[in-house]
Amino acid sequence: MKGFELYEPTTVKQAVDTLTKLGPKAKVLAGGSDLVAGVMKDWVEGAGMPLPSALVDITTIPQLRGIKVDKTGATIGANTTLTEVVESKALNEQFSLVVQAAHSVASPLIRNFATLGGNLNQRPRCWFLRGKEFNCYKKGGDFCFSVGGDNRYHAVIGGELCYIVHPSDTATALLALNAQAKIAGPAGERLVPFDNYFIGPREDVLRENVLKPNELIVEVFIPTPAPGTKQTWMKLKNRQVYDFALVSVAAAFTVENDTWKDGRIVLGGVSPVPYRATVIENQIKGKNIKSGIKQAAAVIRTVARPMSMNAYKVDIAQNMVERTILQALG
């Protein structure tokens, strides 16, 4: 592995100052399960994805860890581990969606040190990207190997230039819960709803979100869902431990007399960003869920553009949306 300098700030301001001073050669380090044990260990690099030569460890900032719940919502510090999310009673009561999503990540061992901030900002798992020898668009090259290659796990919606699927389970759930990120940078703090946080390859193939190199997520805020909100998480994987979502569905919605009032359906594993299926939401809005969800779920086919080997994911996604909503309904 390439050597690096290690910085251990104790305040957010120190961290931002250090990142600003060092420039793009520095990266934020949290649990390190992806950055160090993945990207750096496996030499995942290219002109557009240089390996960092300095790491700014933010786990030394006590302020960034912890869960607070009040009437307005839940605030989760970026350095809170996924295990802490899973074990939080307060989150379980009103925000079960993010708890279930966090619980489906990797394995207990990884969840014990993987942080929420790291989970949201981890790099994609495309096997060409992770393979040292493939210099693709995302690494600054001029080719996407998935288009003519084995793309069985790649995007079926919203791919362009690059066809990754966003790897984060918590991102999928947080978008469904209408959460937002508090971002700290040189100019202070700003709030970005997850609606606008993730960016697809069309906007910038080298990044997956709006963070600048000298910014970091401080915390995540989830507004308290309306009373009676149904929340369900469903994740399909090829292996029950240590596996990313083939397709996942996060649903949070309110119901009145079996009719869909308001809510969100978000899919993971299908698109370069967590994909909010507004096409399905619009179709089911105001309709009887039991009789209408099958037809509504099928609308996914109108937005899907499968590649040569992954059309099966569209069938699965359609099926899982239907099941998730019916399961949430109880």
Added chain:
Amino acid sequence: MIVNSDGSVQCVSGCTEIGPGQRTEMAMITAEALGVPLSKVSITTYVDTDNTTDTGGTNGSRQTNTGGRGIYEATIDAKKQILEYAAQKFVDDAKRRNQELRVTPDQLDIRNGDVFMKSNPSTKLTMEAVVSAAGLPILGRAIYKQDNDWERTAWAAHAVEVEVDTGTGSVQIMKYAAAHDVGRALNPFALEQQIEGGVVMALGAVFNEQLLTDASTGLPLNANMLDYRPPSILDVPEEIDIVLIEKPKAYGVFGAHGIGEPPMGPPAPAVAAAVYNAVGVWMESMPLTREKLLAELRKVR
């Protein structure tokens, strides 16, 4: 193999241990063939053909009947010598008591570490006494060359119950049973583990494991444990029912038949047949991935 003057026994074997307990088994075969408790038997701690015989690889499901057969015959050679020394000692001891006794080796046997008179089992000598009387450790020697009759059928039947989710292509194993004719179960505990392990390993191959390469560059795509996906503990059936059938084989040590590889064979056809019975499609190739299964299902539904 060596029988020492303190009655302890040492197997000198180059048999390679690849996990399932081959070296324990060598010691068990020795103990059984000689008639001493297993606790008296040790096996060389090294596998090094400078110091041990070349026992060949632990492969081809054969170590029980090659390395094991060699150590068995060496033990029989030692036992023959021991019975001769013992017969002599019975005679000499009697002479010292001014008695006349006629004892031949075929009138003796060994059980639980003692050499005894078959006609009167309470008349016995300890192994220690016999080997001490011989004055030197007993060296049992044999070279066993496997015959050319390689093709020995391994008989087995596996039965599996699956639940197929036609929406996602997931196949869940509900029940699994594996019956194997093992000839003779020398170490039933290890045997069951070997069969269970074989089934689990096979299920990984049946559902997931395949080394994928990029067609245009020839480079591997999933050469890591994350993407290659060997099964996790949550992916294997909670219980695998194992049935040991014991029909002793003439060619086997104590009638045993090799069980190294046989458990790997039946799971694929068993699962494919169960899937066929459940949803009416025959999966012709491994791995039986959800993408292949969903494609086949689309043709029949």
